Amino acid sequence: MSAILEIGGVKATELANQFKTPLYVYDQNQIEDTLTTFVENFKSEAFPTKIIYASKAFQAVQMVNLVADYGLGIDVVSGGELFTTLKSKMPREGIYFHGNNKSREELDLAFKSWVSHIICDNIMELNVIDELSHQYQQKMNIMLRLNVGIEAHTHEYIITSHIDSKFGFAFESEECSQCLALLTDHPYLTFEGVHCHIGSQIFDLTAWYAAIDKLVSALKTFEQPLVLNIGGGFGIKYTDDDQPIELAESLRLLIRYVETALLEQDVTITALMIEPGRSIVGGAGSTLYTVGYQKQTPEKLYYFVDGGMSDNLRPSLYQAKYACDLANKLDAPKTEKVTVAGKCCESGDILITECLLPPAEEGDLLVTYTTGAYGHSMSNQYNKNLIPAVVFVKDGVAREVIRRQTLEDLLRYEMLD
Ligand code: LLP
Numbered sequence: 001m002s003a004i005l006e007i008g009g010v011k012a013t014e015l016a017n018q019f020k021t022p023l024y025v026y027d028q029n030q031i032e033d034t035l036t037t038f039v040e041n042f043k044s045e046a047f048p049t050k051i052i053y054a055s056k057a058f059q060a061v062q063m064v065n066l067v068a069d070y071g072l073g074i075d076v077v078s079g080g081e082l083f084t085t086l087k088s089k090m091p092r093e094g095i096y097f098h099g100n101n102k103s104r105e106e107l108d109l110a111f112k113s114w115v116s117h118i119i120c121d122n123i124m125e126l127n128v129i130d131e132l133s134h135q136y137q138q139k140m141n142i143m144l145r146l147n148v149g150i151e152a153h154t155h156e157y158i159i160t161s162h163i164d165s166k167f168g169f170a171f172e173s174e175e176c177s178q179c180l181a182l183l184t185d186h187p188y189l190t191f192e193g194v195h196c197h198i199g200s201q202i203f204d205l206t207a208w209y210a211a212i213d214k215l216v217s218a219l220k221t222f223e224q225p226l227v228l229n230i231g232g233g234f235g236i237k238y239t240d241d242d243q244p245i246e247l248a249e250s251l252r253l254l255i256r257y258v259e260t261a262l263l264e265q266d267v268t269i270t271a272l273m274i275e276p277g278r279s280i281v282g283g284a285g286s287t288l289y290t291v292g293y294q295k296q297t298p299e300k301l302y303y304f305v306d307g308g309m310s311d312n313l314r315p316s317l318y319q320a321k322y323a324c325d326l327a328n329k330l331d332a333p334k335t336e337k338v339t340v341a342g343k344c345c346e347s348g349d350i351l352i353t354e355c356l357l358p359p360a361e362e363g364d365l366l367v368t369y370t371t372g373a374y375g376h377s378m379s380n381q382y383n384k385n386l387i388p389a390v391v392f393v394k395d396g397v398a399r400e401v402i403r404r405q406t407l408e409d410l411l412r413y414e415m416l417d
Helices: 012-019 028-041 061-069 079-086 104-112 123-136 174-183 206-220 247-265 314-318
Strands: 023-027 049-054 073-076 095-097 117-120 140-145 189-195 226-229 269-274 285-296 301-305 324-326 336-341 350-357 365-369 389-394 397-402
Touching: 012 023, 012 285, 012 365, 012 389, 012 397, 023 028, 028 061, 028 247, 028 389, 061 073, 061 079, 061 397, 073 079, 079 095, 079 104, 095 104, 104 123, 117 123, 123 140, 123 174, 123 189, 140 174, 174 189, 189 206, 189 269, 206 226, 206 247, 247 269, 314 350, 324 350, 350 365
Parallel strands: 023 389, 049 073, 049 269, 073 095, 095 117, 117 140, 140 189, 189 226, 226 269, 301 336
Antiparallel strands: 023 285, 285 301, 285 365, 324 365, 336 350, 389 397
């Protein structure tokens, strides 16, 4: 008998039998351990701290419930993420609404559902929020998204804060002055603080420190203490090539840096906020596939799996790298140099360009690790592949948190005659 991968105390083979493949599997204890690491290490004697989960990384009602249990808030970026959150037990005051082009309808939903924090991206959006606040005669806290012009050293597509980025505006800009003027003595809108997000998969805190310096200088120009929100972006390890700083250590370093920067610039804040997404769910998630056919070309041996870019877009979009195993043959010698390809009609549908795996047979289970962030949330229906189920496993018990799509689901929105 070969060694079989266990996730959260359940064998991968049992999960595949019960829920079919492809399957997103989360080790719930691992998510909870990470949440504990955040809560225990992101704190200071000098100011209150607030952690909000960037739910674009993976959102499901049960996931939001879990982060609410640990006292985190949530970052939502669309009416859809907001609607899902409203079905969870997340307190309304824990919801922060992000996004560069929130529609009137989405902002309207925020007011109607008593969301109380909006991170505003531009003056046109603020004008709409202003209108709605009068219409509803309702208060709203507004954070301004600043573009600090600093790039974290990550893949180009994931950088969001270089100077021509579509997100935010410079503190020195006319647009910023207009926003601040609108917020001054506003009957309903309260200027809550400043925000920036300098990128994702950050391994080197230097860029973050530079961003903090800029935001603290901006905060110094205001009389009243405000919130300092430094976004998300903690890097995680996908393969051995990635060497992130340990999470607890990163959190402590950031806290220490902010404490010092505030002291040096003589600034007081009402809270320090972060918005981690990937680091909370990335490492806790794996995807299980069934190996189908194989193909030997002159240069390559392909293992084809029953999913691909429809359940994990990251390799084709960002050339993202993943590690994998045959989950039902963990201890078999890895003698084959393999390319793992999906089943989509697209040559770029390659999940892993090159890896070593044992010889496989049709029906073996292949696991790709670290797919918990931006895997399910970027899934799509290319080729009308069904979106896989999501399962949380904890202490030997698996529970489905999102069921697998069915063929009937595909026709749900179609006019059949
Ligand atoms: N806050 C803001 C304002 C953000 O834009 C993001 C991510 C986060 C927080 C969370 O960042 P994290 O901690 O997850 O790195 N689809 C890409 C990632 C796009 C990230 C966009 N913003 C990927 O699959 O790598």
